Amino acid sequence: MSVDTQGTDLVQLVALLGAAVIAVPISKRLGLGTVLGYLAAGLVIGPYGLKLFTDPQSILHVAELGVVLFLFIIGLEMRPSRLWSLRGEIFGLGLAQVVACSALLTGLGIVAGFPPAVAFIAGMGFVLSSTAIVMQILEERGDTATPPGQRVISILLLEDLAIVPMLAIVALLGTHGSDGEAQSRWISILIALASLAALIAAGRWLLNPMFRILANVQAREVMTAAALLVVLGAALAMQIGGLSMAMGAFLAGVLLSESSFRHQLEADIEPFRGILLGLFFLSVGMSLDLGVIARHWQMIAIGVVAYMALKAAGIYVVARVLKADHAEAMARAAMLAQGGEFAFVLYAAATAGGVFTGEVNAMLTATVIISMALTPMAVLSLKWLLPPATPEQIEEDFDGAGGRVLMIGFGRFGQISAQFLLAEGVDVTAIDSDAEMIRAASRFGFKVYFGDGTRLDVLHAAGIERAQIVAICTDKPEVTDKIVELIQSEFPFVQLYVRAYDRGHTLRLLKKGVTYQMRETLESAFTFGASALEGLGVAPERIESISESLRSRDAARLAAQQAGGLLSAGRDLFVTKAFKPEPEPLTVPKREAKALNKEAETATAEPVD
Numbered sequence: 001m002s003v004d005t006q007g008t009d010l011v012q013l014v015a016l017l018g019a020a021v022i023a024v025p026i027s028k029r030l031g032l033g034t035v036l037g038y039l040a041a042g043l044v045i046g047p048y049g050l051k052l053f054t055d056p057q058s059i060l061h062v063a064e065l066g067v068v069l070f071l072f073i074i075g076l077e078m079r080p081s082r083l084w085s086l087r088g089e090i091f092g093l094g095l096a097q098v099v100a101c102s103a104l105l106t107g108l109g110i111v112a113g114f115p116p117a118v119a120f121i122a123g124m125g126f127v128l129s130s131t132a133i134v135m136q137i138l139e140e141r142g143d144t145a146t147p148p149g150q151r152v153i154s155i156l157l158l159e160d161l162a163i164v165p166m167l168a169i170v171a172l173l174g175t176h177g178s179d180g181e182a183q184s185r186w187i188s189i190l191i192a193l194a195s196l197a198a199l200i201a202a203g204r205w206l207l208n209p210m211f212r213i214l215a216n217v218q219a220r221e222v223m224t225a226a227a228l229l230v231v232l233g234a235a236l237a238m239q240i241g242g243l244s245m246a247m248g249a250f251l252a253g254v255l256l257s258e259s260s261f262r263h264q265l266e267a268d269i270e271p272f273r274g275i276l277l278g279l280f281f282l283s284v285g286m287s288l289d290l291g292v293i294a295r296h297w298q299m300i301a302i303g304v305v306a307y308m309a310l311k312a313a314g315i316y317v318v319a320r321v322l323k324a325d326h327a328e329a330m331a332r333a334a335m336l337a338q339g340g341e342f343a344f345v346l347y348a349a350a351t352a353g354g355v356f357t358g359e360v361n362a363m364l365t366a367t368v369i370i371s372m373a374l375t376p377m378a379v380l381s382l383k384w385l386l387p388p389a390t391p392e393q394i395e396e397d398f399d400g401a402g403g404r405v406l407m408i409g410f411g412r413f414g415q416i417s418a419q420f421l422l423a424e425g426v427d428v429t430a431i432d433s434d435a436e437m438i439r440a441a442s443r444f445g446f447k448v449y450f451g452d453g454t455r456l457d458v459l460h461a462a463g464i465e466r467a468q469i470v471a472i473c474t475d476k477p478e479v480t481d482k483i484v485e486l487i488q489s490e491f492p493f494v495q496l497y498v499r500a501y502d503r504g505h506t507l508r509l510l511k512k513g514v515t516y517q518m519r520e521t522l523e524s525a526f527t528f529g530a531s532a533l534e535g536l537g538v539a540p541e542r543i544e545s546i547s548e549s550l551r552s553r554d555a556a557r558l559a560a561q562q563a564g565g566l567l568s569a570g571r572d573l574f575v576t577k578a579f580k581p582e583p584e585p586l587t588v589p590k591r592e593a594k595a596l597n598k599e600a601e602t603a604t605a606e607p608v609d
Contacts, residue, residue, distance in 0.1 A: 011052070012052055012053060015045050015050075015052045015053075016045070016279065016282060019041035019042070019044060019045045019282065020037075020038060020041055020278055020282065022041070023037040023038065023040050023041035023044075024037035024038060024041070024278075025037075027040065031380060032376050032377065032380065033136075033137065033140055033376040033379075033380075034136065034140065034278075034281075035133050035136055035137070035281055035372075035375070035376050036373060036376045036377070038278055038281030038282050038284075038285065039281055039282075039284060039285035039369075039372070039373045040285060040373075041282055041285060042281065042282035042283060042284060042285020042286040042287075042288075043285040043286065043288055044285075045282075045286070046285060046286030046287070046288070047286065048286075048288065048289065048290040048291070053286055068231060068232070068235045068245050068248075068249040069231055069249065069269055069272055069276060069277070071131065071135075071249045071250040071253070072231045072234075072249040072250065072252060072253040072269060073253065073266055073269060073270070075249065075250040075251065075252065075253020075254040075255075075256075075257065076253040076254075076256060076257050076265065076266050080254060080255075080257070080258070086150060086153075086154045089150070089151050089154035089155075090154040090155075090157050090158050091158065092322070093151060093154060093155060093318070093322055094154050094155040094156075094157065094158025094159065095158055096318050096321075096322065097155055097158075097314070097315055097318045097336075098127055098158060098159060098162055100314045100317070100318050101123075101127045101310075101311050101314040101315065102120075102123060102124055102127050104123075104310050104311070104313070104314045105122075105123030105124075105126055105127060105307060105310060105311060106119050106120045106123040106124075107119075108123065108306055108307065108310055109122050109123050112303075112306075117173045117355055118350075118355060118356065118360065120169075120173075121169075121170055121173070121346060121347070121350045121355060121356070122347075122360075122364050123307075124166050124169075124346065125339060125342070125343030125346045125347055125364065125368065126307050126311060126339040126343060126367075126368065126371070127159070127162075127311070127339075128159045128162065128163065128166075128339065128340045128342040128343060128346070129155070129156065129159060129335075129336040129337075129338060129339070129340045130338055130339070130340035130341055130372050130375070131156050131159075131160065131340060131341070132277060132280055132281070132340075132341060133281075133338065133340075133372055133375055133376075134152060134156060134335055134336060134375075135153075135156070136277070137335060137375070137376065137379055138152065138153075138335075148324075148328045148331065148332070151324075151332070152332060152335060152336065155332075155336065157250070159340075159342070160250075160342075163342050163345070163346070166346060167345070167346065167349055170346060170349045170350050170353060170355065173350075173353065173355050195237045195238060195240055198237060199234055199237050199238070199248060199251060199252065199255075200251070200255065203234075203251070203252060203255025203256065204255065207230060207252075207255065207256060207259070208256075208259055208261075210226065211223070211226065211259065211261045211265075214226050215261070223264060223268060224268040227264075227265045227268040227269055228268075228269070228272065230252055230256070230265075231249050231252060231269065233252075234248040234249050234251065234252035235248045235249050236248075238251075280341075284341070284369060284372065285369075285373075287344075287365070287369060288366060288369045288370070289362050289365070289366055292359070292362040292363055292366050293366055296363050299363065300363060300366055300367050300370070303363075303364075303367045304367050304370050304371055304374070307339070307367065307371065308337045308338065308371050308374070308378075309337075311336075311337050312333040312334065312336075312337040313333075315329075315332055315333040315336055315337065316329045316330065316332075316333040319332050319333070326386075327386055330382060330385065330386055331379075331382060331386075334375075334378040334379050334381070334382055335375070335378075335379055337371070337375070337378060338368070338371035338372045338374065338375045338378075339367070339368030339371050339372065340368070340372070343364070343365070343368045344365060344368070347361045347364055347365055348361070402429060402462070402463025402466045402467075403426070403427030403428050403429040403463070403466075403467065404426055404427050404428075404466075404467060404468050404469070405421055405426055405427070405428045405429070405467060405468065405469045405470075405471055406428075406429050406431070406459075406462055406463065406464050406467040406469070406470045406471070407428055407429065407430040407431070407470075407471040407473060408430075408431055408432075408453035408470065408471070408472050408473065408474060408483060409432060409453070409472065409473035409474035409475065409499070410430045410431070410432040410437060410438075410441055410446070410448050410473070411432070411434075411437060411473065411475055413473045413475070413499055413520055414430065414432075414471070414473035414499075415441070415446070417471060417473060418430065418446075429449065429462055429463060429467070430446065430447070430448045430449065431448065431449045431450070431451040431453060431458065431462050432448055432449075432450070432451075433450070433451065433452045433453070435450065438450055449462060453472070453474065453479075453483045454479065454482050454483055454486065456486060456490060459486070459487070459490075459491075464487070464491055464494065465491070467494060468494075468495060469494070469495045469496075469497055469515075470487060470491075470494050470495070470496055470497070471497045471498075472484065472496065472497070472498045472499060473499045474499070475499075475501075475520075476501075477500075477501040477502075477505045477508075480498060480499065480500075480501070480505070481505075481508065481512075484496060484498060484509065484512055484514060485512070488512065488513075495515040495516075496514040496515050496516075497514075497515060497516045497517075498514045498516070498517045498518075499517075499518060499520050500517045500518060500519045500520065501519075501520060502519060503519065503558070503561070505519075506519055506558065507558075507561055507562055510558075510562055511562075522554075526547060526550070526551070530543050530546075530547055533546070
């Protein structure tokens with residue numbers, strides 16, 4: 001390789017990293033997510049922007065490994081028993097959505113004037129949602145493990161499976177169906193089944209023994225290489241069989257999900273997954289042909305709106321028919337309304353088979369890419385389209401309320417605190433505004449009343465006039481402060497025992513003059529630290545000494561912060577290094593020590609610098 005070529009490669013590498021570093025934080029700050037930032041960055045540095053790259057397809061082929069690694073990590077979280085429990089969603093919900101949306105989008109293509117074969121393949125390419133984009137959005141929202149998120153993953157798995165028969169249909173539509181070609185298709189099906197069987201057999205009987213041997217070698221880089229070998233080998237096996245590479249990686253993850261090496265594998269793969277997935281989105285942005293958009297912008301714009309709207313409508317209807325509520329159906333429609341990366345494969349096969357012209361392929365590819373770019377904004381728009389979730393309400397009934405202690409908030413903190421009071425026979429009236437929490441508490445024999453502690457009428461109904469102590473155990477500091485201010489204004493003589501969120505909240509409560517406050521993690525942290533020292537073999541007397549010293553330091557630091565009004569006050573009291581023992585005499589001498597002879601005076605003299 002020449003020096004000039006090396007310099008060009010380095011410029012392109014720096015451009016890729018620089019575009020991502022600049023665009024992604026801006027997109028994230030604007031609330032648009034990371035995907036849109038990557039797509040925009042790819043468009044800017046691609047052949048239709050700054051022209052730093054002229055062949056985005058070559059990058060796309062490498063970047064697809066990001067999707068492969070992503071699906072492997074998802075597979076590691078999906079144990080076989082869990083996957084089996086989702087079989088209804090995969091082959092019921094997923095199949096229903098694919099069939100319904102295929103019919104709708106094919107009909108739209110025919111109405112638009114496409115021949116039936118072209119309309120069918122164009123619609124089928126759009127039916128297959130982008131696994132990479134949807135999974136990234138689910139991960140950013142923290143919804144991957146939730147029931148709605150699991151249903152979306154089930155649909156994506158079915159769509160990954162659907163690419164195989166779709167490619168077979170494209171091959172059929174692009175040929176004249178000779179006997180030799182029919183025989184070739186049957187051979188392809190047998191190869192696919194053999195590849196799948198070989199992968200399952202290897203995962204069941206070879207992978208765990210292999211990782212056990214490599215673990216004994218104790219070479220971290222070899223374990224990382226083995227993890228990549230498993231993922232890419234599974235993807236290659238599926239590709240040879242004509243199946244989805246992502247499906248192969250997912251299946252390998254599932255087969256290793258119950259392995260004792262699962263967490264190590266996930267840690268080894270994660271860095272590669274993040275970089276390559278970002279590279280995938282960059283390359284998709286580069287692939288957007290602005291020349292085609294300029295020539296056919298009206299048709300592409302109509303196609304994007306029509307395809308996304310009709311597919312979203314189909315997804316919503318299927319979701320509602322299968323008992324999803326309105327909010328989940330809307331979220332699913334917004335998330336899955338785009339076309340996906342499998343459309344590129346399907347459209348390329350249709351072009352090679354003579355079903356599509358090159359111009360139609362470019363138009364449909366542009367339509368899919370634009371729909372992928374619009375997906376983060378469609379998901380973001382749900383904040384305005386859907387009303388904010390309202391907590392479940394149950395009837396307020398305070399019959400029998402009015403104990404010596406009124407406890408507001410009956411979560412984990414309140415439940416444990418109430419044990420002490422109930423053990424002594426103290427009558428406790430507990431109120432909470434979470435209906436599910438009340439139902440859960442009732443299953444353990446607690447009587448908890450439904451009510452909002454920030455409302456004066458609720459406090460009256462709960463019998464606050466008869467309470468000696470009000471224990472405020474709510475977990476949000478702003479709600480706690482509101483309750484404290486209300487009670488101090490209306491019931492100034494009641495004792496307030498308050499759960500504090502952190503040190504800053506503690507200082508605010510002390511300023512308000514509550515009877516007692518306790519940081520929610522203070523005592524558990526002291527106990528945890530002391531137990532850790534005990535586990536290290538530290539003597540109990542030393543642990544007790546350290547605990548007492550830390551408590552006195554914390555109290556002194558809190559007093560300094562309260563007096564100075566600054567969290568930075570008393571910083572010198574914070575322990576950042578080991579205690580130095582400073583022994584002191586048991587009794588302080590009443591007069592200064594004096595040497596009894598010349599030798600003692602010399603021995604005890606201070607050294608001269």
